[in-house]
Amino acid sequence: MNPSKQAVKKRRKKVIPLSLDATFFFERAVQSLDRYHYDKALKYFRRAVEYEPNNPVNHCNMAGILSEMGRYEESNDVLRSVLERVDPSMTECHYYLANNYANMEKYEDAEKALVRYLETDEEGQFLDEADELLELLRYELNRPAPLSTIKSKENVYAHDKARELLEAGRFAEAVRLLEEIIARQPDFLAARNNLGLAYYYMGMFDKSILTIREVLEAEPGNLHALCNLAIFYQHSNKDAELEDLLVLLLKTVPFHPEHVFKLSTTLGIVGRHAEAYGHFRRLLRSSELSGEASLHHFAAVAAANVGRYDDAQRHWQQAERLDRTSEVPAFYLKKLVKMRMGEDSPPTHYHYHLPFDEQFRKWTESPELLPGALKQDPLIRSSFFWALRHGDRKTKVQVIQALGLVADAEVIEALKTFLLDPKEEDELKRVAVLVLRSIGVNDALHVQFGGRLIILEAKRKAPRLPVWDSAWQAVLEKAMEQMSGRYDVIQQHDMMTLWVDYLSRVYPNVPKLIKSSGWAAALEYWTAKMHRQTITYHDLVARYDASQASISRYVNRIDEACGIREKMKQVLTIPQLPVLQ
Structure with a gap:
């Protein structure tokens, strides 16, 4: 082979093919920027956009160069094009627009763009710079920006x-x-x-x-x-x-x-x-x-x-001086005397309020104070919710009844959750159901009774009782005691609902409930009648130790208020429909 041809062939093998793509022009643009050759950088960024027209970064690079060159309106045209046609999720474009408008001294437009950026951008890449621009706009416009939220925060x-x-x-x-x-x-x-x-x-x-x-x-x-x-x-x-x-x-x-x-x-x-x-x-x-x-x-x-009682006394005295309105320091200074003599033990909790038992005693004496305390003091609310979960049986009954005095959304949700706890006693859940019904919660209730889930159907809305009296509870407990084992959970719930319905209708003229037995027997009587069960006054007299005259009188009083006989008559007169073929 001719030596000259061999040399040409060797030279051809050393030629590296040039790949013209968006990356090539991007790199050339960056090199031009490093040398402050903005015209060349702009030209190369334009070529990158031509190769990858759907890549928003290329467009933003081109807008950035135009901004550096002082061609703010052209830069804004590119940025608006990105937001409208290429990629609306490029929220940083709103920040770039705000900068351009500020350089053009169009401060209101800058403010609109900056607020849009702050309210829509999730990353917060330019958050510090945006704060500086906000301060500038506040000075120029002599008012704060109408900013409702910062998305990234x-x-x-x-x-x-x-x-x-x-x-x-x-x-x-x-x-x-x-x-x-x-x-x-x-x-x-x-x-x-x-x-x-x-x-x-x-x-x-x-x-x-x-x-x-x-x-x-x-x-x-x-x-x-x-x-x-x-x-x-x-x-x-x-x-x-x-x-x-x-x-x-x-x-x-x-x-x-x-x-x-x-x-x-x-x-x-x-x-x-x-x-x-x-x-x-x-x-x-x-x-x-x-x-x-x-x-x-x-x-x-x-x-x-x-055992550092002198130190304890000094600290409680200082607390008393700093907080004249609180009962806590004085309460413990009084207890400290007994602590020194070994007749009382130091408090085991680290809360700045009275112990739960002491609080409840005070509220029992002045029940009108309880709703306000439960609504206003988070520590008291917390102690009540805690006692609902972890107190003894007596405390839980007291707490359930006390929460009924507040009856806000938080209380209702807590009591509904309590109904679903399989570890809680059924009797306590019945009290919770009664309180929920008495405060006007008439939708269906889901309850874990006897190890199985029961749905207590929604009830007609009744006037809310402002308080739950212990005498009313005594009637309920007497009826539950006698009906247990004879009636299922649904029937017992209907008895409770009837009692709440009666009390709601006659309130505030509730008769004096001196003896609970007769009223409890009357509730069982109507519960049996509503569920088509056989019941006699003789049976009720024997089990409730109440006279037939008393039971009959209370049966009539409940009927007068609730109209049970009339409702049952209407149900009985509905004609039977033919069986479909």
Whole structure:
């Protein structure tokens, strides 16, 4: 072969084919930008757009170059084209538009574009720059921007609202909001932490522990989560897990006052009062919280539990000076006298309010104060919901009746949840059903009775009773006692509903119920009649120890108010329909 031809062939093999695509022109544009050759950069970005017309980034790059060159209107044309035709989800284009309008001194247009960016952009990439531009526009327009929300901070604002709901004792509402936040932003650990607390306040221990463990999986050293978990372990009787966790917490010496307060109250709640008192003293010596009456109360509780009664007295006296309106310091100063003599034990809880028994005694004496206290004080609400879940039988009956005085959405939801708890007694659920009906909840109720799910049908709306009297409850309990085993759950529910219906119709002129037996027998009489069961006065007299005259009189009174005979007559006169073939 000719040597010259061989040389040509070798040279041809060294030729690298040039691939002209959007990436090639993008790289050339960047190189031109580095050399401040804006005309060339613009030309190359235009070619990149020609190769990939549906790529919004190429369009935005071209708009950016036009803006750098001072060609703001052309830049805006490109940005509007992206939003209208290429990719409407490119919300950052609104920020670029705002910058261009500001450079053109079209401040109102800039404001509209910036508000649109802040209200629609989820990432918040230019949040700091947007704040600076907002300040400029506020100065130029002499007014704040009409900004309703910042989309990228939506969860932060919602979390603040959820915290307010928790502090107000509206736990069910807080749970719903926090669950929505976490669904949108699973890594929002503060929201997940507070969700665990909300479950705990509602007595849902298993869910609270699970939620806090999710926080610790993401951030093992999260002090708030560790402290919450310690409290949850204690109230779930998980002693081994609690001891393991306390080994870590007792080694922890936080610096920030918020963390010191969290750790100290946690240690006190789980019974490590000496260590808790040490942390409370740190706060009182070095923190702005030293002016808080509640902090002195917590320190007094810890001191009393380790036998430092002089310190406890000093702290409660200081709390009394700082908070003249509270009954708490005076109550415990009075108890402290008995504590010193060994006749009374120190308080076991770290809440700045009176013990539940003492609160309930006061409200029993002045029941008109209870609704306001339950509505206004989140700690009191929390203690009532806690007692509903974990109090003894007598306390639960009192709490159910007391919650009926408030009857807000939170209370209704708590009582409905109570009806579905298989661990609660059927008798307590009957009281809850009665209270729900008495406060005007007439929709169908789902109840776990006797280990099976029962649906109590919706009832006619009746006037709401403003209070539930103990004498009315006595009639109900007497009837339930005699009807148990003779009537099924539905029939017993109908008896309760009839009693509420009667009381609602005659209120406020309810007759004096001196003896409950006769009224209870009358309720069973009408329940049997409504369900076509055989019943005789002779049987009722024997079982209820009431005279036939009394039972008959009360039967007639109930009928006069509720019109039962007339209703039953109407049912009986309905003609029978022929059987379909």
